Amino acid sequence: MEYLAAKKLREEWGDKPCDHPAIEKEYYADTHTLDYVCVQCGEEFTVLEMLEAKENFRKSKKGRKVLLSSH
Numbered sequence: 001m002e003y004l005a006a007k008k009l010r011e012e013w014g015d016k017p018c019d020h021p022a023i024e025k026e027y028y029a030d031t032h033t034l035d036y037v038c039v040q041c042g043e044e045f046t047v048l049e050m051l052e053a054k055e056n057f058r059k060s061k062k063g064r065k066v067l068l069s070s071h
């Protein structure tokens with residue numbers, strides 16, 4: 001997603017909560033900014049934050065049953 005498009009998304013999304021279901025690379029012109037951005041709310045992530053958000057989203061999708069059985 002384009003940096004400016006992400007910025008616009010953030011302004012439109014405001015303070016609503018978002019579970020960041022889809023995260024893309026962020027570009028400025030044709031160059032990857034090395035950051036990632038949520039296509040729903042426009043929030044920016046570093047690579048590490050992006051991986052963490054994806055992991056959290058995956059866990060929240062699977063639910064408690066899987067968490068318990070992993071022990």
Ligand SMILES: [Zn+2]
Pocket residue numbers: 018019020021038039040041042043
């Ligand atoms: Zn989001």
